[in-house]
Amino acid sequence: KAGVTQTPRYLIKTRGQQVTLSCSPISGHRSVSWYQQTPGQGLQFLFEYFSETQRNKGNFPGRFSGRQFSNSRSEMNVSTLELGDSALYLCASSKTSGDTNTGELFFGEGSRLTVL
Amino acid sequence: AQSVAQPEDQVNVAEGNPLTVKCTYSVSGNPYLFWYVQYPNRGLQFLLKYITGDNLVKGSYGFEAEFNKSQTSFHLKKPSALVSDSALYFCAVRDERTGNNRKLIWGLGTSLAVNP
Numbered sequence: 001k002a003g004v005t006q007t008p009r010y011l012i013k014t015r016g017q018q019v020t021l022s023c024s025p026i027s028g029h030r031s032v033s034w035y036q037q038t039p040g041q042g043l044q045f046l047f048e049y050f051s052e053t054q055r056n057k058g059n060f061p062g063r064f065s066g067r068q069f070s071n072s073r074s075e076m077n078v079s080t081l082e083l084g085d086s087a088l089y090l091c092a093s094s095k096t097s098g099d100t101n102t103g104e105l106f107f108g109e110g111s112r113l114t115v116l
Numbered sequence: 117a118q119s120v121a122q123p124e125d126q127v128n129v130a131e132g133n134p135l136t137v138k139c140t141y142s143v144s145g146n147p148y149l150f151w152y153v154q155y156p157n158r159g160l161q162f163l164l165k166y167i168t169g170d171n172l173v174k175g176s177y178g179f180e181a182e183f184n185k186s187q188t189s190f191h192l193k194k195p196s197a198l199v200s201d202s203a204l205y206f207c208a209v210r211d212e213r214t215g216n217n218r219k220l221i222w223g224l225g226t227s228l229a230v231n232p
Contacts, residue, residue, distance in 0.1 A: 042224035107159030
């Protein structure tokens with residue numbers, strides 16, 4: 001069974017540009033969550049999508065957005081990049097969401113974004 | 117307030133010795149608690165969880181965790197550490213607040229170094 005796949009694995013952008021990251025969840029998983037990981041802040045929750053609907057959102061500015069497609073694949077977009085957006089962006093999938101969420105998430109290997 | 121704390125940024129232990137990585141939590145109601153591990157340049161992997169039942173939970177790679185309700189702790193343990201256990205360990209608790217869709221609240225992580 002294929003795991004969670006994130007693309008691209010590494011990318012370098014300059015300030016002001018925008019970036020789109022992709023996540024393909026495990027087959028049958030309908031929930032996709034996105035996290036930003038930095039050495040100083042740890043794991044910061046960005047948002048969660050379930051059945052193409054955003055179920056939860058973290059405390060990030062509107063420059064960070066996401067969506068989910070009917071096949072459960074998800075993308076996140078960051079516009080007007082800032083130096084502080086440099087981070088590892090992790091995607092996690094699970095079968096369910098909300099009250100039935102047992103908390104066991106399956107993570108991809110991440111997309112490492114460097115903003116110059 | 118719902119929160120989780122990992123009081124140690126780094127833990128060092130000699131190979132073959134027992135290891136403990138600490139986690140304390142604060143939640144309303146009964147906690148759902150989790151441990152994840154992150155190896156270098158990889159995504160997070162689920163280790164174990166506590167939802168209900170026995171206070172001692174056994175997980176992957178020989179790890180176990182002890183739920184202590186009176187001390188609001190969920191420390192991760194292993195009887196005999198391996199060099200390959202060197203990684204970043206995250207504790208998480210499910211957010212039970214209404215409207216937060218049961219997302220996970222994460223600790224900042226503890227870096228475990230097992231010395232040969």
